[in-house]
Amino acid sequence: MWVCKASTTRVGVVIIALASWLAAATVTGPPTLNGPVFPVPSFPGMKTRMGDFVHPGLWHTHDDLERIRAGVEKGEEPWKSAYADFSTDSFSQAGYAMQGPKSVLCRGPCSNYTSFSNDVRAAYQNALMWYITRDQGHWDRATTILDAWGTNLTNIVGTDASLLVGLEGDLFANAAEIMRWEGGWVEAGAKASGGSGFSNQLYWLFARHIKALLSFAVYLDDVAMYNYALYSYLNDLCAGLYGNFDPATGQGAETGRDQGHAMGALGWTAEAARTVQSQGVDLYALENNLLLRAAEYTAKYNLGHDVPYDPKFYRCEAVLINGPWSAPSNISRGVSTGIPKVWDILYYQYVVKRGLCAPYTIQIKHALDALGGEGHPTGSSPGDHPSWGDLIWSYPGKGDFLNDNNRTIWGGGSIGPGGLGNLNSA
Numbered sequence: 130m131w132v133c134k135a136s137t138t139r140v141g142v143v144i145i146a147l148a149s150w151l152a153a154a155t156v157t158g159p160p161t162l163n164g165p166v167f168p169v170p171s172f173p174g175m176k177t178r179m180g181d182f183v184h185p186g187l188w189h190t191h192d193d194l195e196r197i198r199a200g201v202e203k204g205e206e207p208w209k210s211a212y213a214d215f216s217t218d219s220f221s222q223a224g225y226a227m228q229g230p231k232s233v234l235c236r237g238p239c240s241n242y243t244s245f246s247n248d249v250r251a252a253y254q255n256a257l258m259w260y261i262t263r264d265q266g267h268w269d270r271a272t273t274i275l276d277a278w279g280t281n282l283t284n285i286v287g288t289d290a291s292l293l294v295g296l297e298g299d300l301f302a303n304a305a306e307i308m309r310w311e312g313g314w315v316e317a318g319a320k321a322s323g324g325s326g327f328s329n330q331l332y333w334l335f336a337r338h339i340k341a342l343l344s345f346a347v348y349l350d351d352v353a354m355y356n357y358a359l360y361s362y363l364n365d366l367c368a369g370l371y372g373n374f375d376p377a378t379g380q381g382a383e384t385g386r387d388q389g390h391a392m393g394a395l396g397w398t399a400e401a402a403r404t405v406q407s408q409g410v411d412l413y414a415l416e417n418n419l420l421l422r423a424a425e426y427t428a429k430y431n432l433g434h435d436v437p438y439d440p441k442f443y444r445c446e447a448v449l450i451n452g453p454w455s456a457p458s459n460i461s462r463g464v465s466t467g468i469p470k471v472w473d474i475l476y477y478q479y480v481v482k483r484g485l486c487a488p489y490t491i492q493i494k495h496a497l498d499a500l501g502g503e504g505h506p507t508g509s510s511p512g513d514h515p516s517w518g519d520l521i522w523s524y525p526g527k528g529d530f531l532n533d534n535n536r537t538i539w540g541g542g543s544i545g546p547g548g549l550g551n552l553n554s555a
């Protein structure tokens with residue numbers, strides 16, 4: 130029986146990154162970053178040189194991938210059942226028929242990016258399939274998709290281009306990271322001068338759009354970009370952690386908009402924290418586990434309970450669709466197969482790995498599991514989150530921490546001088 134204990138860990142100013150997931154707005158064009166990233170002051174957790182990066186180190190480190198593979202190999206739950214579904218999904222097949230590449234895509238009123246969404250998903254799922262099975266067919270499928278798009282796509286246009294970049298782009302970078310660092314894939318197209326290829330495109334086309342910058346920065350070993358993204362996540366009062374979740378209650382800045390966006394925000398923040406965790410810094414514990422309190426708030430409301438609501442806590446630097454909002458929105462409230470697949474990452478990180486108190490997060494995960502869980506991508510925006518939570522985010526139980534006083538691999542600790550991990554020993 131799981132025992133609920135209150136969280137006592139208080140972490141001071143630490144890290145968090147993820148740029149402006151929620152600030153994306155359908156104005157006349159997405160905010161773009163068409164030049165060098167801005168320099169930021171020194172802060173704990175920042176990178177100082179290229180060799181600081183851990184690879185693979187976006188959503189999945191080598192240890193994470195091994196945990197997945199070992200769980201599948203030994204037939205342990207939840208990996209066993211999750212893999213049974215995952216391995217038969219159409220996007221996990223080596224024989225998946227690539228739908229691209231295309232040279233220009235649009236997201237917005239002229240949306241025409243389905244081929245990209247599907248191919249990106251197939252690349253990511255085939256990368257995981259390759260890691261688990263070591264089957265050459267999966268290696269080939271994942272890398273040919275990466276190379277085809279990596280050498281052909283030249284522009285992404287439309288008012289919501291940054292959403293495409295940030296969401297599908299993040300999945301794509303995750304596929305590339307696994308194949309490069311575990312699969313020995315060498316990008317096609319690279320030339321000494323000019324040239325093309327995935328990194329080139331990632332840097333000039335994707336990363337210039339700000340979103341999912343953390344993932345892009347790690348893949349590119351770009352210290353300045355990483356520090357900028359992390360600093361923004363910590364300090365940007367609109368796009369960062371504190372602009373999105375009210376430290377007083379856990380209320381999300383889009384609680385009054387609709388519950389789909391309120392939930393999506395939790396997932397994106399958790400996925401970004403996952404990348405930073407892979408890089409050795411724990412963001413989940415920040416501000417007395419603010420993200421957990423945010424999860425509890427939104428889970429509670431969607432399970433049918435009342436929550437305290439501050440109408441003054443809404444998103445800034447963004448178009449307030451039908452807002453500011455006077456009350457929590459009932460739009461898409463509840464638990465259904467169509468809601469964003471964000472609960473597993475929170476559940477495994479906080480409840481299983483850290484043993485923290487999260488009654489509503491547990492309840493909403495179980496309610497969702499009863500409807501089929503967070504496996505196959507479904508809903509109106511299947512590219513928003515990776516899905517397959519029981520396979521990719523799960524832990525066997527409370528963690529053994531890698532305690533070398535240098536890297537925080539499994540969080541819960543605080544950040545020491547120079548950004549070094551100071552690990553908990555629980």
Ligand SMILES: *[C@@H]1O[C@H](CO)[C@@H](O)[C@H](O)[C@H]1NC(C)=O
Nearest residue numbers: 231232233234235239241286
């Ligand atoms: C998508 O739409 C944009 C803008 O209309 C256009 O330039 C591009 O060629 C289209 N791409 C595809 C694959 O249809």
Ligand SMILES: *[C@@H]1O[C@H](CO)[C@@H](O)[C@H](O)[C@H]1NC(C)=O
Nearest residue numbers: 229230276277278280281325
């Ligand atoms: C574009 O994609 C095709 C695969 O469809 C590939 O053969 C080709 O090398 C790619 N790159 C360029 C520059 O055409």
Ligand SMILES: *[C@@H]1O[C@H](CO)[C@@H](O)[C@H](O)[C@H]1NC(C)=O
Nearest residue numbers: 385454455456457458459460
């Ligand atoms: C949501 O539904 C509840 C119960 O039906 C109602 O009291 C409340 O006013 C609704 N909120 C909004 C913003 O419509």
Ligand SMILES: *[C@@H]1O[C@H](CO)[C@@H](O)[C@H](O)[C@H]1NC(C)=O
Nearest residue numbers: 531532533534535536547549
């Ligand atoms: C931790 O870092 C210190 C200096 O930064 C180094 O001397 C030590 O070997 C590192 N420990 C491990 C286990 O890597």
